[in-house]
Amino acid sequence: xxxxxxxxxxxxxxxxxxxxxxxxxxxxxxxxxxxxxxxxxxxxxxxxxxxxxxxxxxxxxxxxxxxxxxxxxxxxxxxxxxxxxxxxxxxxxxxxxxxxxxxxxxxxxxxxxxxxxxxxxxxxxxxxxxxxxxxxxxxxxxxxxxxxxxxxxxxxxxxxxxxxxxxxxxxxxxxxxxxxxxxxxxxxxxxxxxxxxxxxxxxxxxxxxxxxxxxxxxxxxxxxxxxxxxxxxxxxxxxxxxxxxxxxxxxxxxxxxxxxxxxxxxxxxxxxxxxxxxxxxxxxxxxxxxxxxxxxxxxxxxxxxxxxxxxxxxxxxxxxxxxxxxxxxxxxxxxxxxxxxxxxxxxxxxxxxxxxxxxxxxxxxxxxxxxxxxxxxxxxxxxxxxxxxxxxxxxxxxxxxxxxxxxxxxxxxxxxxxxxxxxxxxxxxxxxxxxxxxxxxxxxxxxxxxxxxxxxxxxxxxxxxxxxxxxxxxxxxxxxxxxxxxxxxxxxxxxxxxxxxxxxxxxxxxxxxxxxxxxxxxxxxxxxxxxxxxxxxxxxxxxxxxxxxxxxxxxxxxxxxxxxxxxxxxxxxxxxxxxxxxxxxxxxxxxxxxxxxxxxxxxxxxxxxxxxxxxxxxxxxxxxxxxxxxx
Ligand code: Q9C
Ligand code: ZN
Numbered sequence: 001x002x003x004x005x006x007x008x009x010x011x012x013x014x015x016x017x018x019x020x021x022x023x024x025x026x027x028x029x030x031x032x033x034x035x036x037x038x039x040x041x042x043x044x045x046x047x048x049x050x051x052x053x054x055x056x057x058x059x060x061x062x063x064x065x066x067x068x069x070x071x072x073x074x075x076x077x078x079x080x081x082x083x084x085x086x087x088x089x090x091x092x093x094x095x096x097x098x099x100x101x102x103x104x105x106x107x108x109x110x111x112x113x114x115x116x117x118x119x120x121x122x123x124x125x126x127x128x129x130x131x132x133x134x135x136x137x138x139x140x141x142x143x144x145x146x147x148x149x150x151x152x153x154x155x156x157x158x159x160x161x162x163x164x165x166x167x168x169x170x171x172x173x174x175x176x177x178x179x180x181x182x183x184x185x186x187x188x189x190x191x192x193x194x195x196x197x198x199x200x201x202x203x204x205x206x207x208x209x210x211x212x213x214x215x216x217x218x219x220x221x222x223x224x225x226x227x228x229x230x231x232x233x234x235x236x237x238x239x240x241x242x243x244x245x246x247x248x249x250x251x252x253x254x255x256x257x258x259x260x261x262x263x264x265x266x267x268x269x270x271x272x273x274x275x276x277x278x279x280x281x282x283x284x285x286x287x288x289x290x291x292x293x294x295x296x297x298x299x300x301x302x303x304x305x306x307x308x309x310x311x312x313x314x315x316x317x318x319x320x321x322x323x324x325x326x327x328x329x330x331x332x333x334x335x336x337x338x339x340x341x342x343x344x345x346x347x348x349x350x351x352x353x354x355x356x357x358x359x360x361x362x363x364x365x366x367x368x369x370x371x372x373x374x375x376x377x378x379x380x381x382x383x384x385x386x387x388x389x390x391x392x393x394x395x396x397x398x399x400x401x402x403x404x405x406x407x408x409x410x411x412x413x414x415x416x417x418x419x420x421x422x423x424x425x426x427x428x429x430x431x432x433x434x435x436x437x438x439x440x441x442x443x444x445x446x447x448x449x450x451x452x453x454x455x456x457x458x459x460x461x462x463x464x465x466x467x468x469x470x471x472x473x474x475x476x477x478x479x480x481x482x483x484x485x486x487x488x489x490x491x492x493x494x495x496x497x498x499x500x501x502x503x504x505x506x507x508x509x510x511x512x513x514x515x516x517x518x519x520x521x522x523x524x525x526x527x528x529x530x531x532x533x534x535x536x537x538x539x540x541x542x543x544x545x546x547x548x549x550x551x552x553x554x555x556x557x558x559x560x561x562x563x564x565x566x567x568x569x570x571x572x573x574x575x576x577x578x579x580x581x582x583x584x585x586x587x588x589x590x591x592x593x594x595x596x597x598x599x600x601x602x603x604x605x606x607x608x609x610x611x612x613x614x615x616x617x618x619x620x621x622x623x624x625x626x627x628x629x630x631x
Contacts, residue, residue, distance in 0.1 A: 003321045004116045004125030005044060006109040007035065008052035011130045013098035017080050023094045025271065025305040026144040031130055034301070037311035043318045048122055052129070055107035055152065062155040063148055063182050068139040072146060076100050091204065093141045103131055103146035110153040110300045117296050118161045118257065123591070124290070124297040124321045126262070126314070132302040134176030134261045135204070143174060143204065150261050150300050151182045154189055157257055164188055167255035167292065169246065170195075171238075171285060172263020172302040173273035175209040175225070179261065185219040190253045192246050194238075194266070196273055197227030211346040214353065221353025224249060226346045230338040231274035235281045235329045236622065237339035238266075239530055242288050243522050244625035245346050248356035250292055251518050252598045258289050258297045264304030264313040272305055279312035283326035286317050287561050291554060295591025297321065323589025325424055325565020333530050334621040337628065344626040355600045356515060396437035404434035407573075411442055414568060418536065419450045424565040425587040427580060429573045435542045436462055439570060446536050447487055455534035457525065457559065458492045459510065459552075460545030489532045491525065494545075498608035500615040509608050510546055514595050516605030517551050521558060523609055527622035529562035537563040540570040541579075553582045553592035560587070 012028035038044040060069050075083060075095045083095045096102075106129035113127045133150055135143030150168060157163045168183075170176040170193035183189040196202045197209055207213075215223035226241055250258075264282065265273045289297050299317055304310035320326055335343075351357040399408055407430040414426035430438045439462060446454045492507040499507045508524065511517045529537070537559045541552060560567050569583050586592050601609070617623045 001120070001123035003047045003318065004050050004113055004122040005038070005047035005318065006050045006052050006113045006125060006127040007031075008105050008109065010098070011052070011102050011105050011128075014096040014102040014131060016094045017096060018084050018094075020094060022092055023144065026131070028130070029307060030304065030310060031128055033307040033311045034128055034314040037315050038318060041315050041319075043315055043322070046322055047125070047318065048116070050112055050116065052105045052109035052127070053112060054101070054104040055111060055147070059107060059111060059152060059156065060104070060147055062159070063138060063151045065139045072100050072103065072141070090141045092143045093146075099131070099146060105129070106131060106133065106149050107147050107152050110149040110298070111156050113298045113300070114153045114157050114161075114257070114259075117298055118157060118163075123295050124299075126299045126318055126321065127301065128314070129301050132263065133300070134170055134172060134179050134263070134302050135174065136178045137181055142178060144303070145178060148178050148182065150259050151179050153298065153300065154183070154259055158188060163256045165190070165253060165255045166257050166259060167250055167253060168192065168259045168261060169289060170261035170263070170302070171266055171282075172261055173266035173270065173275060174263065174303060175204065175206065176261050176302070177204060177206055177209065180208065180213070180223055180225075183219065184215055184223060185217040187218045187222050190222050190224070190249065190255065192224040192226070192249075193261075194226035194228060194241055196231065196275070197229055198231075199229050211342065211349045214349050221350060224346065224350060226342055228275075228339070228342055230336070232276050233336070233339055234276035235278060235284075235331070236333040236335045236530075238277050238281050239284060239288075239329075239333070240335040240339065240527075240622060240625070241343055242285060243526055243530075243622070245343055245350075247288060247522050248519065249350065249354050251522075251595070252354055252356040252515075254594065254596075254598060255293045256296070258293050260289065260297060260299040261302045262299040262317060263302030264310045267304070267306070267309045267313045269306035269309040270304065272303065278330060279309060279316045280327045280329055282313045283316040283320040284329065284561055286320040287326045288558070290320070290591050291557055294594055325560050325589070328533065328535070328562075328564040329530075333533060335624060340624055340627040347625065356519065356598070358600075396434075396440065398434045398437045399441070401431065401434070403573075404431050404438070407431065407434065408438055408441060411438060411568070411570070412445055415442060415445055416449060418566050418568060419446065425560070425567045425569075427569045427571065427583055427587065429571055429575065429580065432543050432572045432574065435540065435570065435572060439538065439540050439542075442538055442568065442570070443488060446538070451487070451534075451536040453487055453489070453532055453534045454536050454538065455489045455529055455532055455559075455563065456491065456538045456540065457555070458490070458494070458540045458542060459547055460494055460542035462492065462494070462540055462542035489528065489534065491528060493520065493525075498612050500612060503616060503619045506612060506616065508612055509605065511601060511605040513599045513602055513605065514597075515599050516601035516609075518595070519601050519606070519609055521555055524612060524623070525555065526558055526562070528616065528620050529559060531620035531622040532562070534563050535566060537567045538570065539567060541572065541575065543572065549576075549579050549582050550593045550595050552579060553586045554595065556583050557586035557592045
């Protein structure tokens with residue numbers, strides 16, 4: 001359905017006319033650098049280009065006072081000295097004769113984007129604007145922001161399009177206190193912001209930026225603050241914040257539209273943020289948001305002052321909005337202790353207001369589950385690998401029939417295509433009787449054809465390579481996965497028991513209720529996958545997988561993230577055509593359908609999840625959502 005890019009060259013007009021070290025970073029080149037890079041990468045050409053219009057004064061009045069709008073209107077005729085004096089009455093603000101025009105274009109761009117998405121002209125989009133908006137308040141300019149672009153867009157979406165639930169995700173590195181103040185008591189707008197805070201020692205130095213500010217009155221729980229108390233937060237910290245805090249709430253909220261206050265001063269190199277997240281991280285954040293609201297995501301530029309980092313991060317965001325898979329994240333995915341402390345305190349502050357965060361509370365009894373520990377095979381000889389691989393190549397009886405062989409042939413063809421980078425993903429249907437054997441061969445072929453780490457998510461009756469499990473004490477399969485190289489992570493979601501046979505072989509019951517399924521994906525599958533960093537994911541829907549279409553689509557869609565989009569889906573030939581179609585769509589970058597109203601996880605599901613997380617957390621660090629207790 002397409003991606004809109006909303007822009008107007010006039011927005012490069014406003015600029016600082018006097019000396020002010022604090023304000024000089026907000027300059028016209030921010031927009032030109034982003035746009036130039038989009039052109040160079042061929043991304044601008046793939047978007048629907050919309051020329052921004054000016055917002056009307058009535059539209060500005062949706063969140064600002066008439067007196068304030070008049071004040072800004074009158075700056076158009078002021079001279080430099082007068083502009084400087086007026087600017088000094090606000091915190092971190094400069095006015096320019098073109099400010100009123102630019103700021104109205106910025107609001108207008110956000111409104112046009114929302115209109116294009118909500119009328120179905122496009123699926124999603126980005127508005128490249130100056131001045132930014134999220135610090136601006138009902139009657140005050142603040143932090144380079146004149147009118148609150150995103151807040152006005154949210155009120156407009158409610159009033160003109162009749163929406164009832166809007167999620168605002170503010171990934172700018174500063175707290176969008178302007179948005180928070182405007183919607184503090186409004187339960188129809190869920191506002192999430194992470195921000196550099198340093199225990200209150202970073203601008204704008206507000207007590208109400210801390211995690212315990214959760215909204216007021218009817219809006220309790222609809223303000224979500226995640227204060228970063230150290231600089232240097234990186235990809236793992238940002239992804240963990242989404243998986244363990246934002247997304248559980250967002251799914252429970254079930255928004256009709258996602259607005260992103262898309263500041264890129266939270267990226268590496270930015271002088272304001274001093275953070276470490278790489279531009280590719282914004283592709284992942286975008287992809288994680290695209291599973292909400294049927295994929296209706298409107299991103300509006302806020303901050304971002306390192307031109308190179310800004311431009312690259314904007315490209316990553318647009319590329320992902322267009323449906324391309326997110327590039328793999330570099331480096332080990334281990335959230336830092338300070339980030340975990342912040343996430344934990346925000347979860348604690350929000351828990352009274354959200355059922356999705358209350359899972360721990362219901363499962364107080366000891367789980368009726370046994371952990372099967374593997375024999376210690378880590379010391380065995382690595383030379384066994386080749387022999388194992390050959391043993392796996394033995395003809396499988398169930399692959400003898402023609403149709404099974406044909407399916408296998410297709411699978412191998414696709415697998416090679418994915419590993420060689422010719423295609424990004426694929427789907428293969430197999431006869432039900434051949435599902436397990438096909439999966440075996442897929443794993444073996446994947447490993448011998450260049451996959452370094454292979455994640456296999458098996459649903460239904462698909463055991464870890466069945467004919468190999470009971471092979472003289474230590475299973476060959478287990479040996480292969482434990483040593484050498486630790487190359488396979490096997491996760492079976494099949495409706496029986498929760499067990500971690502090893503750190504690489506995990507089984508969990510299939511949750512039936514939406515809440516259980518979501519917490520399984522967000523709290524187990526994705527953290528495992530992001531920690532493991534596979535270069536190929538096999539999603540196998542085996543016999544009696546019991547998964548509903550939207551659930552299968554969500555799982556498959558989200559598994560594109562950790563593997564750079566390299567996902568092969570295996571399903572049974574007698575699956576419905578609708579299932580195959582929906583999986584093909586999400587693998588192609590389309591948004592999965594909404595899961596509908598939230599229903600909380602069953603105590604059994606919650607317990608199984610909690611148990612497995614406890615077992616696996618020491619090795620797979622993205623599972624953590626609280627800091628280690630130091631002695
Ligand atoms: N070094 C936006 O990013 N100055 N506004 C902070 C701390 C104000 C940022 C000084 C920063 C405003 C939209
Ligand atoms: Zn900012």
